[in-house]
Amino acid sequence: MTDVADPGATPSVGLGVVHLFFRNQPLADRDAVLAAFKESEAAGDQAISVAMLGHKADLAVMALGNDLWRLRRLQTALCLAGLELIDSYVSMTEVSEYAAGVPDEMKNARLYPELPPEGKTAWCFYPMSKKRNSDGNWFTLPFDQRKELMYEHGTSGRKFAGRLVQLITASTGVDDYEWGVTLFAQRPDDLKEVVYTMRFDEASAVYAEFGAFYTGMVASPVETLDAIGLL
Numbered sequence: 177m178t179d180v181a182d183p184g185a186t187p188s189v190g191l192g193v194v195h196l197f198f199r200n201q202p203l204a205d206r207d208a209v210l211a212a213f214k215e216s217e218a219a220g221d222q223a224i225s226v227a228m229l230g231h232k233a234d235l236a237v238m239a240l241g242n243d244l245w246r247l248r249r250l251q252t253a254l255c256l257a258g259l260e261l262i263d264s265y266v267s268m269t270e271v272s273e274y275a276a277g278v279p280d281e282m283k284n285a286r287l288y289p290e291l292p293p294e295g296k297t298a299w300c301f302y303p304m305s306k307k308r309n310s311d312g313n314w315f316t317l318p319f320d321q322r323k324e325l326m327y328e329h330g331t332s333g334r335k336f337a338g339r340l341v342q343l344i345t346a347s348t349g350v351d352d353y354e355w356g357v358t359l360f361a362q363r364p365d366d367l368k369e370v371v372y373t374m375r376f377d378e379a380s381a382v383y384a385e386f387g388a389f390y391t392g393m394v395a396s397p398v399e400t401l402d403a404i405g406l407l
């Protein structure tokens with residue numbers, strides 16, 4: 177990571193994260209898009225490219241770095257390359273308050289993940305919040321009860337060990353939901369199965385609210401641009 181000058185653009189711990197969703201455009205400039213990825217990588221950031229399925233987007237770029245100005249520069253470069261930015265999500269890496277007791281190594285993997293995980297190219301992203309309604313309010317539950325529910329959540333999640341990596345990034349106060357959920361899996365049906373399985377955990381069944389789901393395959397920028405027809 178390079179040194180950072182503006183504290184207002186630098187999380188005191190962890191990394192800034194931006195998920196950018198683009199539609200390919202007839203006049204987009206392939207070389208300029210590839211140069212934007214290179215510049216981001218050279219600056220020490222991670223920018224993961226994903227070839228998306230369906231109408232919601234053609235290309236997703238998930239970028240992580242400790243200087244939000246650099247993330248902004250990547251966004252600018254991709255827009256100037258002629259891609260149309262059609263959706264986005266802003267968040268930051270964090271260690272969940274329910275994981276405060278885990279070993280430092282696990283905390284570091286949450287705060288400073290190295291992405292993408294090898295062999296896990298099936299990808300999805302969606303934002304989620306915990307309910308704050310009269311029929312269920314996560315935030316009025318005592319901490320011990322929330323911790324117990326998250327323990328149940330973690331236990332069902334660990335059944336997918338080896339098949340799937342979750343990256344939860346926090347967005348309370350900076351985007352419309354409370355977290356961004358990014359999943360990297362071996363197979364597309366792992367994505368479906370983990371989300372379905374967790375629906376039965378009380379923390380999700382009673383308290384979770386979801387935004388739009390996005391799905392695609394992680395690949396190198398070159399492969400991704402080939403796949404979306406930006407030649």
Ligand code: 76R
Pocket residue numbers: 272273274275286304326329330332333334336337340341342344355357359370371374375380384
């Ligand atoms: O960090 C850890 O691995 C400790 C256990 C754990 C925490 C604290 C954990 C494990 N999660 C945690 C926090 Mn998760 N997770 C989701 C979703 O579809 C849904 O119902 C929700 C979307 C999935 C699929 C998933 C998978 N998790 C969180 C939080 C933050 C809550 C907070 O801080 O208040 C959210 C929003 C969330 C949502 N979770 C796991 C998984 C999986 C697969 C695991 C096991 C991970 C592993 O063992 O590596």
